[in-house]
Amino acid sequence: MSSSEDMSEEPTAQVVLEASGIRKSFAGVHALRGVDFRLRAGEVHALVGENGAGKSTLIKVLTGVYQPDDGELHYLGAPVSFARPAAAQEAGISTVYQEVNLVPSMTVAHNLYLGREPRSGFGLVDFRGMRRDAENLLEDLGIDVDPRRQLGSLGLGVQQMVAVARAVSADARVVIMDEPTSSLEPREVETLFELIRRLHERDVAVVYVSHRMEELFQICDAVTVLRDGRLVHSGPMYEMTRLELVSTMLGRPLSEVRREGTTAFGGDHETGSTALLRATGMSRRGVLGAVDLSVKPGEVLGLGGLLGSGRSETVKALVGLQSLDAGVIEVDGRTVRRGSAASAIRAGIVLVPEDRKAEGIIPHLSVRENIVLAALPRLSKAGIVSRARQDKVVATFMERLRIKASSPEQKVNELSGGNQQKVMLARWLAMSPKVLLLDEPTRGIDVGAKAEVQSLVDDLAEQGLGIILVSSDLEELVEGADRIVVLKDGSSVAVLTDSEVSVDGVMSAIAEGGADE
Amino acid sequence: MSTSQQTRSGALAGLVQRHGALGVLVLLLVVGGLAFDTFLTAYNLGNLAVQASFLAVIALGMTMVIVSGGIDLSVGSVYALSGVLAAYSARWGPIAALLVPLAVAAAIGLVQGLLVGRAKLAPFIVTLGGLLFARGLLQFLTAEGSETYLVPRESAFLQLGQGSVLGVGVPVLIVVLLYAVGGIVLQRTRFGMRLFAIGGGEDAANLMGLPVTSTKVGVYVLSATLAGLAGTMNAAQLGSGVTVIGVGLELNAIAAVVIGGTLLAGGMGSVSGTLAGVALLFVIQDLINQVGGFNSNLQAVVSGAVLITVVVLQTLLSRARR
Structure with a gap:
């Protein structure tokens, strides 16, 4: 599919970040097979694709976490290569991660300025200056929170705002948001969008990664779709319908998606x-x-x-x-x-909990062990667990739930999120619940x-x-x-x-x- | 519950958590002063302060390590080893008696710090190794304790432990100075901020681009050096290197830190709390001695009970704050 840059109905803003022909493979597995990505100042650019499509790898290449095997990066018109994440951050490319990655036990102001605290004489941290800067920054961005509050005492939504504020406070030209709304309320999402609109006014470019279709259409100007490490589409958001986007991502014909709904x-x-x-x-x-x-x-x-x-x-x-x-x-x-x-x-009554990392899967155990964990008492006689009965249960559920694993003995943390969730389901279904x-x-x-x-x-x-x-x-x-x-x-x-x-x-x-x- | 109420009760809980040890300390001083004539005397308190100064110096480093989310089990052994090294080196003059043990302690801290910070090994295991290593080295140097090194009688080095300025013991002055500097380092410098950040969320600290490795190396060097200084001061006070001291001292230090309101999980704490925690342990010990007639082993029982009480309170308070 052709990309949009040669269409001329949009006033072409300056290209801030451009990746061309990026290739990256891990141990012979191709994660990116020659991807182009072009980001303009002030645009909100959706980066979408199924898990494994190469989104995360591309982001990590853009932010200096990975070095590409081949291809070029241009930032503000000049070729660049970021050796470390800190180098990309200093250049003005910040990342807001899916899970809030701040320190909950410290105050909002601390979290905003950790690592670059303003200092007064004798090398001491200037707390008053830090609080004043924090107040100004938060006010500029329209975030209503007292910088003296302990971060952990705030809602997840506000914490995410603080993370965004930290990202833009470093004079960022590019802010990459990796599923920023996955733990936010609809109301909080609105506030985040308000913030993104302000970034847009400041000509900051935003790369927005999300699985939530409605959000993409609400906030994004442009979209780039990856599938199997390849670029399959790049263009303005308004040119696509929701169904078209889903079918492009999945690589399934439009009619099939239309029949089945989103x-x-x-x-x-x-x-x-x-x-x-x-x-x-x-x-x-x-x-x-x-x-x-x-x-x-x-x-x-x-x-x-x-x-x-x-x-x-x-x-x-x-x-x-x-x-x-x-x-x-x-x-x-x-x-x-x-x-x-x-x-x-x-x-x-059985529950598949919300936080599968903390309350569900046991990462270092195998798929088999994770599935039979709760059912062990039913599979054992006099405290001895029957391996044959275990294998039978595991085989049944792996097939029934279509769990994709190399074998029942594969460690569960090596599976994708979706398959981990299915393992969780299997664990509780093995209890034959009502x-x-x-x-x-x-x-x-x-x-x-x-x-x-x-x-x-x-x-x-x-x-x-x-x-x-x-x-x-x-x-x-x-x-x-x-x-x-x-x-x-x-x-x-x-x-x-x-x-x-x-x-x-x-x-x-x-x-x-x-x-x- | 309304939000403002919640914040207020949370703030109160936070206050108790941070300054609880100080409150109990003041209470005990008042009660002790009323009950025993010999308790609130300059002589008794001065003595108590000198005795407490060695643990206080060790606990200062331990506070920083625990704030960063780590633990240092090697300090008791490093303390004893440094004392022997100080007594041994005193023959070459007071400067050597001070620098040799500090250098050896810092080197042990550096190795531990690199293993924790760079090789990312668990601090518990690394410093347990350090504990055994330092104690073993001590046994080797003293032929299993059969050889005792004495500080020459006329050495100026003895002043470090026995001297006094305006009636206040030199070890006590050192503690006051170190805690003033330590408080500033922890609360007011970038190094201190990083310790809090690493203890509060190491992954986040990494993603923020903070120098996590070098900060960790630094804090283990600091802790070991302070333990070395405490051992050196002790040798100066006793006039010899005693091999049997410092066994289990790391646990007393951890107890003082926790009683002082520092979270064992890291991310929150203060050096002033630790100082109150150290003082509390020694005041309890002295009060039991004052009562007399009791087996002095009871002191450990009471200290243990206090520690448990504090940890239970901390847990309840931090739940209340949520």
Whole structure:
């Protein structure tokens, strides 16, 4: 596909960063096979592609983390090569990473100026000057936060703003944002976009990497699509529709994508008539107010609400990982003991947690070990674990969930995010649960794997499981769920059914919820 | 709970965490002063301060190491080794008696720092190795403790441990000076900021382009050198190199640092808290002696109980702050 630079309807701004013919391979595996990338001053340039397409490698080449095997980098018109990340930073290319990479125990001002603290006489750090600079910088960027606050005491969204502020404070000409919104609330995303618009006014070029389609179309001017280490498209954003972009990324024909939609969820499910799981009056001082919900067999119940509204706490409470002051949880009419993970699992409730790195996978164990971990008691007799039964379970689930691993003995941290998530799913499905709780099952995994996880959720519901789905991605929530319980400030404020299950429905329930009660 | 309430209770919790040791120390001084005539006397407190000065010097370095997220188990052995080296070198004059042990200690710190910072080995293991190495070297130099080196009676070097200025012992003055400088280094210099940053989030510090390796090397050199200085001061006070001292001293130092409100996980702490922590350990010991009749081993029991109490409080407080 031809690129846009020879089209002349746009006033051509100065090219700040240009990469041409970049090649990079690792141990014989080609990550980049001759990629061109051109970034103009003041533009917000989307860099998209499935995991493994070469986005991260390209970013690392641009920021001096990797040296290209072949190809050239031009920065501000002159050929450059960055030996270290610090060299790129000094030249004015900053990076904001997916996970906030600041020091939570230090103040906002410290985090902004760590490594380049202003100094007064005797080489001492000039705190007053640092705070004043920080105040000015934050005000310039329209970020409303006291620089004396400890960073860790702020919300993730604000922390991400501080990270961006740090990136631009170094007189950056180019800011690279790698999935900056993956842990942000819709409201916080808006603030970040406001900030990006200000960068645009200052003629700073932004490279924006994200899996979230709606964001790309909202904020980006130009887009570059990579697939299998090759450039497959580069041009203005407005020339593409969403479907075209998805089909370009996946390399699948447009008609196929159109038929299946942008998420892989099917329609509504055939659901049982009586509730499989019913929770009433779940409360915990300062965490949950009063949450009521129920799931029928074969139903996908969505949990909507802002970050901090108690979604994760609710699903944790259901599996006994969050202690409760009051509330009744029943499965098939039988009460489950509160605050006991063991009895929740016995009753058939399992949770695939939000933070799979911290709460889920055990990185140095193999795929097999990770899958059978929770099911070990059922696979053993008198404390001895049967290897044959393990292998059978593992083989079944690797096939059923299409887990891509070289063998069951491959270490799980060598897999892609999507496959790690499937391993997590397999672990809990091996317990033959009745109710499956999924907290952000598709966060941080690429489009293809996302679709697979989504269609798996559908399959599982069809097989009669009750599923509770928590997702910050409203579109995913709305398309995946049959019914949505909306939480606000730790209480359930609305239940959306049938036609009310829509993005607008959830938004207005969040906005109005609680007022009429 | 409203946000302002949360911030206020959080601030209060932070205050208690930072200055709790000082509060308890003042309380004990008042109670001790009321209960025992011989406690709040210049003589008793002066003696106590000199005794505490060696641990105080070691704990200063330990504070910096722990703030950076590390640990230094070698300080007790380095302390003892330096004392023997000082006593041995005193025959070549006071300058040698001071510089030889400091140089050896700094070299041990440098090797440990390179292993932790550059080779990225776990500080616990590296400094455990340092502990065994320094203790072994000490045994070798003294033929398993059978040979004792004495500082010549007339040596000016003895002033470092036995002298006093205006009635205040030289070791105490050294501690005051070191803590003043140490406080500035930790709170007001780039080196100090880096220690906090590395302890608070090493990956983040790396991505920010901070010189993580050299900062770590620096802090282990500093800690070992301070341990060497403490051993040297001790040799000057005793007039000889004693081989059996310093066993388990690293744990006392860690205890003082933690009691002083420094997080064992790193990223947060202060040298003033450590000084209060050291003082607290010695005041408790002295008060138990004052009560008399008790087995003096009870001191360790009480110190242990205080340590546990502090750690429990710290944990509760840091949860309250969240």
